Amino acid sequence: MKTAVIRTSLSLGNVNLVLGLLLAVFITSVTLIGGSLVPHDPFQVDMGNRLQNSSSIHWLGTDQLGRDILARLVYGAKLTIGLGTVAIVVAILIGVPVGLISGYIGGKVDAILMRIVDGILSFPDFILAIAIAGILGPNLTNLLIAIVLVRWIVYARVVRGLVLTEKQKEYVLVSQTANSSSLKTIRMHILPQVIPDIIVMAAIDVGKVILLVSSFSYIGLGAQPPIPEWGAMLNDGRSYFQVKPLLMVYPGIAIMLTVLCFNLLGDGLKSHYDIRRGRGRI
């Protein structure tokens, strides 16, 4: 009975991975090819064609300034996904080395550092981002700086924990006694072990960053108009909500599908790696 349960769970993980990949293919192709299919400038104001419904010219209609909604969504996709990915990649590039070194060397410095890190991590990251972005000044660049400043700590913390576990294992001891340098041991033996966890975390994190950026833009602390970031589009369309509800529906669905894609990929990859490493399902 146990094996049966494991098999079905495994297939759910795989289903999620496949769904995530399908969504990714869809989103990527819309983003890449969409620009040429939609021959409109996302910034082109056309007051004669405000709040149009769907038509063969404007597939999803136009917004309160007569701009093509689909063109803005496609532009927003590049922006949103690009920014989310860049933020997380930078956070990883800072956090992973720090975590590797801190965990590998250990000792008092590590203990004190982690005490401080825990102090910061127990603080709600949304509010930390508000504070940092707030002090630097509310715009998209500063928001990204704030996200990196908050997120790298998480990677450092997780990687450090993984290193501590890996360090106990025999193969690392063997490598150490075989006179490998610390750097080589980390690079050759420990890093490959933590990469799957980083990938899973990163996939889910890009989704989180997209949600965070859109929330910030919605409350006016992120992307500023006329940038067609999805949250900013929702903020823009607020006053026209009653006249044209669809104005508020499209960007929301775009955010949801994109974040869902990253969550499915993260979830699917997690089951995939866990089963390969024999860690069981959870």
Next chain:
Amino acid sequence: MKQFLLIIGSRMLQLIIMVLVLSFITFLLMKITPGDPIRTMLNVEDMAATKADEERLMKEYKFDRPILEQYGEWVIGVLQLDLGESLISKRPVLDMILEKLPATLSLSIGGLVVLFIIAVPMGVLGAVYEGRWPDYLSRWTALTGASIPSFWLGIMLIYVFSVQLNLLPVMGKATLAHFILPSVTLGVAMAPLYIRLLRERLIATLQSSYIEAAKARGLGKKRILFSHALRGSLIPLVTMFGLSIGGLLGGVTVIEILFSWPGMGELIVNAVMSRDYPVIQGYILIIGFLVVVSNLVVDIMYVIINPQLYNGKESM
């Protein structure tokens, strides 16, 4: 008793470290940013501000002093419950925050109630029917739920329940009915994480030795679930509560703006827009305090639920 003192001591230490680190970072950031609060203030006070005005204000607010001195003064002020005054409204920061705190807390509690109403049944379903369709339902609900932007969910709820059906009010917090939409939005937005958490914890509980023992004694499935497993899951529930507070206080900000809820979210967003640094600093301090106090409450509840557990308690 000694245990309680230990817990309180370590949480106090956490509070001190957290507040010192965060406030120092924000202080540093303020100093290195080009945007100048004095200029913001001058714009508010007087359109035709002169260089002399600028210098006068720099002196008055001690912005010309070295950063460590300013920081030291702020810390001493905090110890005397003085968080300074707003650069814009000139009112004491502590008063401004305490005024808004009840609205934020009441909405957070509303969100927490909805969160539990959703997360507990979904988590239990997922764990009990692990690997079967109710489990898939629970996991996909969690995945999809975690992908919806909370403010957008709020907008859609407003559209359906206020605009179309005209059932519920939207703006402000005049009556109990005003609580419904914001609380539901907040609770639904927070629920996915806790559905997963509770499911995983319950699965672990259901596989533990005392449940096996109960099965071996021939107890019925229902009895095992309700009187044994769920009691063992009180701990994850308490953990959920503890973890929720920080997330709730963060998540509530956007919801407050969306529903024009007169809480701390409005205060902080306005402070950020006008670069009202003392308010931002005070806000961080108060949130940090709330987070640590709620963690402390959770720690103490742990010990009360299961005194033996504390020594081997795994951190979440």
